[in-house]
Amino acid sequence: MINLLVEVMMKVSRPLRSKTGVTILMAGLALLTLASWSLQSAEVDPNQLKFPKQFESWQATVEQQESEDMLAHYPASIILWAGSSFAKEYRSPRGHQFAVADVTHTLRTGGAVVKGDKGLSASCWTCKTPDAPRLMKERGIEGYSGANFVDLGREIKSVVYCSDCHVDGSEKLALPRPHAQDAMAKIKQPFDKQDPTMQGAQVCGQCHVTYYFQPEKSNKVNIPWIFGSTADAIEKYYDTRRFYEWIHPISKTPILKARHPEFEHWSRSTHAKKGVTCITCHMPKTNDEQGHAFTDHKVATAMEHFDQVCSSCHGSQAAMVKKLDKTKATIDAKARNLESLLVNAHYEAKAAWDAGATWPQMNDSIMAIRHAQWRWDFAMASHGLYAHNPKEGIELLDKATEQITYGREALARILNHLSVDNVDYPDISSKQSAHAAIGFIEADAVKAKQIFIKEEVDKHWHPVAKTGY
DSSP: OHHHHHHHHHHHTTTOOSHHHHHHHHHHHHHHHHHHHHHHHHHSOHHHHHSHHHHHHHHGGGGOOOOOBHHHHOTHHHHHTTTSGGGTOOBOOOOGGGHHHHHHHSGGGOSSOOTTOOOSBGGGGTTTOTHHHHHHHHHOHHHHHTSBTTTTGGGOOOOSOGGGTBSTTSSOBOOOOHHHHHHHHHTTOOGGGSOHHHHHHHHHHTTSSOOEEEGGGTTEEEOOOSSOSSHHHHHHHHHHHTOOSEEOTTTOOEEOOOOOOHHHHHHTSHHHHTTOOHHHHHSOEEEOTTSOEEEOTTOOOGGGGIIIIIHHHHOOHHHHHHHHHHHHHHHHHHHHHHHHHHHHHHHHHHHHHHTTOOHHHHHHHHHHHHHHHHHHHHHHTSTTHHHHOHHHHHHHHHHHHHHHHHHHHHHHHHHHHTTOOOOOOOOOSSHHHHHHHHTOOHHHHHHHHHHHIIIIIHHHSOGGGGTTO
16 A cells, blocks of 8 residues: 555656655655554554464464364263253364354354343353453453343454463463462462463463353352362362252253363373473474474364474374274263263153152152263363373263162162153154254254344444354
């Protein structure tokens, strides 16, 4: 654009051949250059100017656009999550650039809120955008979490960004989310007392961690680590509080839900003991064209950097891939078997209730379902479990299998006592049949969502809410 302006100035000043004319021309060009530079600078993110390679690699997360329909892969999950939004849609995660768009478009967040209905908590924005910490400061934590997800949609203008992990404008690490600060205090690892290596892991762990919404505090995000961060310790916390996320509509079980507990699994892994963190494997140091080192913010799989970050300990990439594939096959087989047992238990409980069972009779069985499903979820909701901590994953699935086996044996005795000879188990061979079993009509939910996107998101929300759609 500046070249075009220069050309215009030269034509306009052509009649001016005096020293005064040249002076006027030079002054005009200087002003135009300054104006053009100012305009360009206003359009460029300051962090992009200061950390160009880090910014460029962060932007490259838009290339990580593949997402799998996990309910289609594992239809039994629909039965296990019946009564919750997770049974509607559950997809594998994409790159950070899609964080806002994916939570906006998923069926789990629904659509327009019916007048008089409280709707979904704004806490669902917490780990998707730096606008969340900003809104917490403006409204107070409970003022933010007590607001409606949809009502704050127009306030969301950025995806996961520099200031989510750094003091803005600096490479210094930060932990801006209050729930993460509280959690690290609970386990006596406050952020400011850690070395940079552990701080890097905690920065990732502020979002790649399990949590729940505290109902008594306007649904603010809380990490349940008072007794510790293992599945057993978190279960103890929930059981002590008699907390549940929802009552399962089939078995009447008070259900617990795990959410991507990567930090928890990693913290007890061999990698953690050796000081190998999320940053080491997924954001390694690399060199630009001039040979200057910088941290790659694309957050790719470790295998993409095998020679750089894995080879010193693992030697052969082929051997490592073979070991991972074997581990994955073992975990998958245990998980599919456990899911089948859990589905059957939910329907056996239903048959017992329908036949007139009482709570004193059902208590042990219902608690077995609750605890077994919690461990299944704590294992399978963790992205990368196969590599991060497969030992713990296998232990969780084995323990859950023991628990649900005990629960089903107790249910068999109850059913026999109530003279129940037949249990109607659902068809879980496909996503469609599993949805039919719980009475969810996906086409209707999709239609309602599309109307919401057209009438609200497309008209009033920032374009970041449509990235990838």
